[in-house]
Amino acid sequence: MARNPNGNADQPPVGAGEERLDRRRFLKQGAALAGATAAAGATAAQSGGDLPWLHVPGQPFSAYGQPSSHERYTARRIGANRAVAGNGVSFTPLEDLDGTITPNGLHFERHHNGVPQIDPAQHRLVVHGRVRQALSFDVKSLLRYPMRSQMLFIECGGNSNAGWHAEPIQRPAGSVHGLVSCAEWTGVPLSFLLDEAGVDQEASWVIAEGADAGAMNMSIPLGKMREDCLIGLYQNGERLRPENGYPMRLIVPGWEGVLHVKWLQRLEVADQPVMSRNETSKYTELLPSGKARQFTFTMDCKSLITSPSHGQTLRQPDVYQISGLAWSGHGRITRVEVSVDNGRQWTDAVLQSPALPRCFTRFRLPWRWDGKPAVLKSRATDEAGNMQPERAALIAERGRAGYFHYHAIVAWAVEDDGLVSHTY
Amino acid sequence: MDWFRILISAAVATTLLNGCAAPLAQRVEAPKLGVPVAADGLAAQTLNVFPDGRGLPPGQGSVKEGAPLFLRHCAACHGRDGRGGTAEELTGASRPLDHPAADKTIGSYWPFATTLFDFIRRAKPMTAPGTLNADEVYALSAWLLHANGLIAADAVMDAARLAAVRMPNREGFIRVEAP
Numbered sequence: 001m002a003r004n005p006n007g008n009a010d011q012p013p014v015g016a017g018e019e020r021l022d023r024r025r026f027l028k029q030g031a032a033l034a035g036a037t038a039a040a041g042a043t044a045a046q047s048g049g050d051l052p053w054l055h056v057p058g059q060p061f062s063a064y065g066q067p068s069s070h071e072r073y074t075a076r077r078i079g080a081n082r083a084v085a086g087n088g089v090s091f092t093p094l095e096d097l098d099g100t101i102t103p104n105g106l107h108f109e110r111h112h113n114g115v116p117q118i119d120p121a122q123h124r125l126v127v128h129g130r131v132r133q134a135l136s137f138d139v140k141s142l143l144r145y146p147m148r149s150q151m152l153f154i155e156c157g158g159n160s161n162a163g164w165h166a167e168p169i170q171r172p173a174g175s176v177h178g179l180v181s182c183a184e185w186t187g188v189p190l191s192f193l194l195d196e197a198g199v200d201q202e203a204s205w206v207i208a209e210g211a212d213a214g215a216m217n218m219s220i221p222l223g224k225m226r227e228d229c230l231i232g233l234y235q236n237g238e239r240l241r242p243e244n245g246y247p248m249r250l251i252v253p254g255w256e257g258v259l260h261v262k263w264l265q266r267l268e269v270a271d272q273p274v275m276s277r278n279e280t281s282k283y284t285e286l287l288p289s290g291k292a293r294q295f296t297f298t299m300d301c302k303s304l305i306t307s308p309s310h311g312q313t314l315r316q317p318d319v320y321q322i323s324g325l326a327w328s329g330h331g332r333i334t335r336v337e338v339s340v341d342n343g344r345q346w347t348d349a350v351l352q353s354p355a356l357p358r359c360f361t362r363f364r365l366p367w368r369w370d371g372k373p374a375v376l377k378s379r380a381t382d383e384a385g386n387m388q389p390e391r392a393a394l395i396a397e398r399g400r401a402g403y404f405h406y407h408a409i410v411a412w413a414v415e416d417d418g419l420v421s422h423t424y
Numbered sequence: 425m426d427w428f429r430i431l432i433s434a435a436v437a438t439t440l441l442n443g444c445a446a447p448l449a450q451r452v453e454a455p456k457l458g459v460p461v462a463a464d465g466l467a468a469q470t471l472n473v474f475p476d477g478r479g480l481p482p483g484q485g486s487v488k489e490g491a492p493l494f495l496r497h498c499a500a501c502h503g504r505d506g507r508g509g510t511a512e513e514l515t516g517a518s519r520p521l522d523h524p525a526a527d528k529t530i531g532s533y534w535p536f537a538t539t540l541f542d543f544i545r546r547a548k549p550m551t552a553p554g555t556l557n558a559d560e561v562y563a564l565s566a567w568l569l570h571a572n573g574l575i576a577a578d579a580v581m582d583a584a585r586l587a588a589v590r591m592p593n594r595e596g597f598i599r600v601e602a603p
Contacts, residue, residue, distance in 0.1 A: 083501050083510040084550050113550055127458065128467035135458030136466055146452045192454040204603050207472050214547035215471055215554070221603045266470065273602070274472045275536045277543035281528070284597065290522030292533075294597040401526055 076106055077175050086114025086213075089156070091178030094325065095306045100151075100352065100360035102181035104236050109243050110156050110179065112278075113213040116263055120247040123211065125193075125231070129269035132198030139247045142231060145188040150230070150253065151359045153327045155180035155299045157256035157283050163391065163406040168422040173309040176422070177410065180327070182360035184237065185251045187230035190267075194226060199269055207274045208250050208259070209266035217266075218259050219273035220252060224297070228253050231264065254329030254358040255297040256405075258283055285402030293402070299329035300407040301388050303336055303363070303380035314418035317371035322349070326361045328382035333361040335381040340367060342375035342411065343390065349378070357383075374414040375423060391424055473542035477587025480541060483558030484582035487575065490567025493560055497549040506571050515571040521596065531572025535597055537589035540565040562586065 067074065074096040080088030090109040092102055102108075109115075120139040128134035156179035162169035169176055194206075199222065206225050209217040220229070230251040232240065240246040245262030252259045258278055273279065273295075285293040303326035314320060322340075326333040332355050337346035349363035363378065380388045389397075391408040398405075413423035461467050473479040495504065501511035508514070517527035526532070530540065545561045547553050556564070566581040569589060575581075 081510065087550065113547065113553060124466065126461060126466045128461065128463075128470070133458075134461045134463065134467040136461045137458050141455075141457035144457060145454050188454075193458065196454070196456050196458050209471070213553045214550070217472060217542070217546070221601075223603060268470055268472055270472075270474070272474060272476075274542065275475050275539055276472075277539055277547075280536065280539055280597075281530075281534055286521060286526060286528065287598075288522065288524075290520065290526070290596070292521075292597050293600050295599050295602040297601045399524070401524060 074106070076109070077172075077178070084113065086111055089158075089179060091175050092181045093172070094174035094178045094180075094304075095172055095309050095312070096174070097306075098323065098362070100182055100325070100362050101236060102183055102360075104183070104238065104241050104244070107181040107183060107235070107241070107244055108154075108156065108179045110158075110257060111212070111243070112216050115243045116212050117242060118211060118247060118263060123247050123263075123265065125248065125264055125267070127193050127197045127267045127269070129207075129267075130200035130203040130271060131194075131269050132200070135193070135197050137193065139233075142188055142233065142248065145192055147186050147233070148189055148230060149184055149186040149234075150251075151182065151184045151356050152251065152253050153180055153182040153299075153358060153360050154251075154257050154260055155302075155327070155329075157258055157296075157299075157404040159257075160302075160406040160410075161403050163408055163410075164395075164400045164403065166400075168411075168424050170310065170422055172311050173304060173306050173410075176310075177304050179257070182327070183235050185230060185232045186234035186237075187232040187248070187251060190229040190231060190250075191226045193231070193267075194222075194269070197269070202271050203269045205270045205273050207266075207268040207270055207276075208261040208264060209268070210245075210261045211263040211265035215265075216261065216278065217274060217276045218261055219270075219276065219279055220250075220255075220259055221297075222269070224252065224255070232260075252297075254299060254331075256283065256299055259297065283404055285398065285404050287402065288399035293405075296405055297329075299327070300405060301328035301330060301333075301380050301382040301384075301386040302326065302407040303333075303378045303388055304410040305338070305376050305378050305412060308376065308414065308420045309412050310420055310422050312420045314369050314414060314420070316418070317369055319366055319368045322365045322367045322376065322378075324349075324363055324378050326351075326363055326378070326380035327359065328380065328384075328386060329358055330382050330384040330386055331357045332383040333380055334383050336361070336363040337379045337381075338363070338365045338367075339377045339379070340374045343377050343379075343409070346379065369414065369418075371416060371418075373416050376412045376414065377409050379409055471542065471546045473538045473545075475536045475538050475587070477538060477583055480538065480583035480586060481558045482583065483562055484580055485559045485561070485563025485566055486580045487563075487566045487570040487577055489559075490563035490565070490570075493556075493564050494567050497556070498564070501550070506568065514568060517572075521593070529572060530568055531574055531592065533593050533596070535591055535594050537565065537569060537574075537586050537591055540568060541586060 076090035078090045092108045125137045159179035160177045232249045232251040249262040305324040307323045326336045336349045338349045349365040352362040355361045394408040411423045503509040506515035517529040517532035562581045569575045
């Protein structure tokens with residue numbers, strides 16, 4: 001894959017020893033060119049002819065709105081087990097979206113044995129184990145509790161795992177990195193239910209269980225449950241979708257997706273983890289030493305450029321908006337830097353505000369492509385001081401057999417014909 | 425001057441009120457709508473099986489009884505000998521865990537034998553999870569442990585014996601964020 005050793009010819013290094021490009025100059029030039037492009041677009045629209053929707057009545061009202069038929073290809077991409085259709089994933093098409101909120105119909109999925117169709121009237125959440133009094137809650141009761149709303153990303157521990165492969169995978173950004181989505185989750189703080197049941201002194205874990213075919217179970221430290229976990233009931237304002245846990249799921253801010261147990265039906269308070277299949281055999285990361293990391297809960301500081309990205313084409317040398325997403329389970333994103341020369345020089349991107357903790361943060365930076373090969377990268381930093389590592393550094397630390405928790409810098413190569421592909 | 429003082433006082437009062445708002449909000453009273461459940465009711469239906477054997481039900485099953493159950497319920501995806509198919513390998517590890525392409529089988533990777541019972545009972549077979557009885561789950565656990573060279577061909581598993589199996593990779597995990 002050809003790379004440009006000199007970087008972007010329009011933005012040469014500012015001076016010897018100067019590591020950073022001048023963002024103001026970068027933006028100023030971008031704004032001037034963007035104005036010229038907009039003027040050209042207006043001329044094209046005026047010559048569009050007589051448009052039929054100006055003369056016939058439109059469609060009637062709809063009870064539940066759907067996207068334009070012209071956007072029908074903005075869809076989740078499904079990767080399922082060929083023997084068991086309900087075991088697999090569907091990816092959020094990150095490169096087709098903008099802003100920070102994932103529409104509910106496009107939120108990524110990871111199901112272990114399909115999506116149960118649960119009648120809420122028959123669903124119960126049982127809190128038991130090391131408590132003073134075991135309790136059962138129905139959905140209507142939980143809807144009466146005080147609630148909290150929080151904008152949060154959820155990321156599967158296995159997201160981006162193709163990054164461990166020896167060769168860069170050639171798939172759209174969302175089809176590799178789209179096991180992460182971001183929504184406003186509303187629900188009941190778990191601390192209310194734990195207090196009501198009365199947790200024993202020696203308890204330290206809670207084992208959550210779903211009501212899916214397989215009753216998936218995961219152990220979560222009691223301290224985290226008390227601190228900020230929710231019984232999620234609403235997603236982006238509406239009740240959860242079945243594929244996201246209807247009628248209720250666990251929300252575990254900033255921690256790996258598998259802990260956000262969907263179709264939540266049981267919380268067993270315990271003095272130890274249950275050591276379920278999904279916290280021993282899976283969702284653990286084998287290191288080169290032969291030891292494995294276990295209970296790696298917090299999703300690391302991460303970012304990627306969603307535009308331009310794999311499969312897109314820059315039609316001609318012009319100004320383009322570099323745009324992407326950053327997130328960290330450790331807190332707020334404080335900085336995203338962008339490089340167009342494979343990481344030699346970095347420029348601060350503009351972060352969309354507010355940059356909320358454990359939430360997608362959109363970053364943008366106008367870039368004038370000169371028609372020469374370029375390698376685009378983004379690098380995120382969070383408020384805890386974590387900086388997203390280069391791939392080589394991550395592999396040096398973890399090896400390549402860990403499968404989970406890949407969060408290295410993503411690189412897109414722009415060829416001289418404008419085609420964008422994945423590169424290392 | 426008086427008006428100025430009043431404004432200042434109002435500002436201070438507002439600040440104080442705002443300052444109090446957060447802790448008050450955190451003390452919002454929740455209704456107590458949980459319905460007590462008996463220890464032998466819904467709470468007893470837990471499927472969780474802990475490493476010390478807590479949660480294992482009465483019953484038993486042998487390696488010999490497990491062999492036909494594996495062929496019937498598991499082999500279609502995991503292969504006749506458990507070495508993998510459309511689903512992952514369960515037996516037959518040859519490359520050690522420090523190999524770049526390590527085999528992560530039950531015998532080479534799983535830290536606890538009790539996990540077998542917990543997972544098989546709740547999740548297997550995938551076409552009809554939760555339909556195997558306790559004896560069948562013990563028998564399948566026994567066959568898988570034997571196929572991994574961990575127990576003898578004539579072994580029988582029950583609650584006490586399964587919890588007593590020492591898995592080779594018992595100490596192979598670093599608990600990164602566990603309390």
